[in-house]
Amino acid sequence: MLGRKSRSGLAAAFVAAMGLATAGVAQAIPVQPHPVATWQTNGRVNAIVVSGNVAYLGGQFTSMRPPGAAAGSGEVTRNHAAAVSLTTGALLPWNPNVNGTVRALRVVGTTVYMGGAFTQVGGVTHTRVAAVQATGAGAVIPAFQASASGEVSSVVASGNSLFLGGGFGTVDGVARPNMAAVSTTSGAILPWAPAVNGQVRAIRLLGFPRMVIGGSFTTINGSSANHIGAIDGDTGNSLPWKDHTTYNVIGLASDANGVYVAGAGGGGNFAAFNPGTGAQNWLGGTNGNVQAISVVGGEVYVGGHFQVYCGPQRGQHTCTAPIARDKLLAVDEGTGNLTSWAPGANSVLGVFALYGVASNGDLLAGGDFTSIGLRKQQGYAQFTP
Numbered sequence: 001m002l003g004r005k006s007r008s009g010l011a012a013a014f015v016a017a018m019g020l021a022t023a024g025v026a027q028a029i030p031v032q033p034h035p036v037a038t039w040q041t042n043g044r045v046n047a048i049v050v051s052g053n054v055a056y057l058g059g060q061f062t063s064m065r066p067p068g069a070a071a072g073s074g075e076v077t078r079n080h081a082a083a084v085s086l087t088t089g090a091l092l093p094w095n096p097n098v099n100g101t102v103r104a105l106r107v108v109g110t111t112v113y114m115g116g117a118f119t120q121v122g123g124v125t126h127t128r129v130a131a132v133q134a135t136g137a138g139a140v141i142p143a144f145q146a147s148a149s150g151e152v153s154s155v156v157a158s159g160n161s162l163f164l165g166g167g168f169g170t171v172d173g174v175a176r177p178n179m180a181a182v183s184t185t186s187g188a189i190l191p192w193a194p195a196v197n198g199q200v201r202a203i204r205l206l207g208f209p210r211m212v213i214g215g216s217f218t219t220i221n222g223s224s225a226n227h228i229g230a231i232d233g234d235t236g237n238s239l240p241w242k243d244h245t246t247y248n249v250i251g252l253a254s255d256a257n258g259v260y261v262a263g264a265g266g267g268g269n270f271a272a273f274n275p276g277t278g279a280q281n282w283l284g285g286t287n288g289n290v291q292a293i294s295v296v297g298g299e300v301y302v303g304g305h306f307q308v309y310c311g312p313q314r315g316q317h318t319c320t321a322p323i324a325r326d327k328l329l330a331v332d333e334g335t336g337n338l339t340s341w342a343p344g345a346n347s348v349l350g351v352f353a354l355y356g357v358a359s360n361g362d363l364l365a366g367g368d369f370t371s372i373g374l375r376k377q378q379g380y381a382q383f384t385p
Helices: 004-017
Strands: 045-051 054-059 063-065 081-085 102-108 111-116 129-133 152-158 161-166 179-183 200-205 210-215 228-232 249-255 258-263 268-273 280-286 290-296 299-304 308-311 328-332 351-356 363-367 380-383
Touching: 045 363, 054 102, 054 111, 054 351, 054 363, 111 152, 111 161, 161 210, 210 249, 210 258, 258 290, 258 299, 268 290, 268 299, 280 299, 290 363, 299 351, 299 363
Parallel strands: 045 102, 045 351, 102 152, 152 200, 161 200, 200 249, 249 290, 290 351
Antiparallel strands: 045 054, 054 081, 102 111, 111 129, 152 161, 161 179, 200 210, 210 228, 249 258, 258 268, 268 280, 280 308, 290 299, 299 328, 351 363, 363 380
């Protein structure tokens, strides 16, 4: 295995050797098919976010253990939230101690915002949304007192506003079905109140105030918008979005080139949309749900509980021309064409979280797996370019 300290230099050498350094056109640099050594979890990872050289994890796990260690060996308690160094793979002291599932994480400066199904953080009541320190042990920030009546699936922030998406009816006791905005400092409810008639599973900011949302809804502000649409983060008004999906949207990723959708339905589906117009650029199908999606280094990475890729078409439970891809696959960002990356992962339900690290090209994966990329590694894995 390559030493961690040398990999950035090797990546640069690889780019130069391939004639990419002066090409003037971005070309894909895929990650390796085998993960590097890092601490692992004893259960599912649902959410991953990176700040600096720290990866924050949220999920359904209750402990972490060293790389290569068998289940039950070297376990260190980390209830539903933990942090790992990206440079060394070591477990960090950050330990908010959450009493239930964490579904969403967002880092803003020195604060980590969490959403999920929990009711306590650090032994103190915080109902489904909370704020903790990003450093040290992850102490609860007591001034932040937002609460939601149902599960919070996504959190994003801009300025003094924290936007929440999920399956709730009220926030801070005020009617806000499925979407709301609260103060980043106090958690107090803000006037922003778009009308969304179903669960919001994912939110992406596309250059504030434009945001795109995905989920199981069929209308936004009273107008048809099946499963995906755009909203103004200042007013809550609907914004133009051309194409929609026939399937529930489970996850979203984005960069300057596109918005990328992970979804269920008829097997599983993933697609790329123009971030300005909302027009669909390409699509792909699998034989099981696509539960996670990310983009980094010119590649779109897709995770779920599928076993095969069905081609550039809608998902099918039984594909007519299957190509083996067990829980993970990658396609070219511009064309949607399948690439050769095929690390594979085990477990029935597979991969639930993917995060591409723009600063170094890493890809982080989370889920139910106990083996991934031919390595014994449970819950969390780090792939490098």
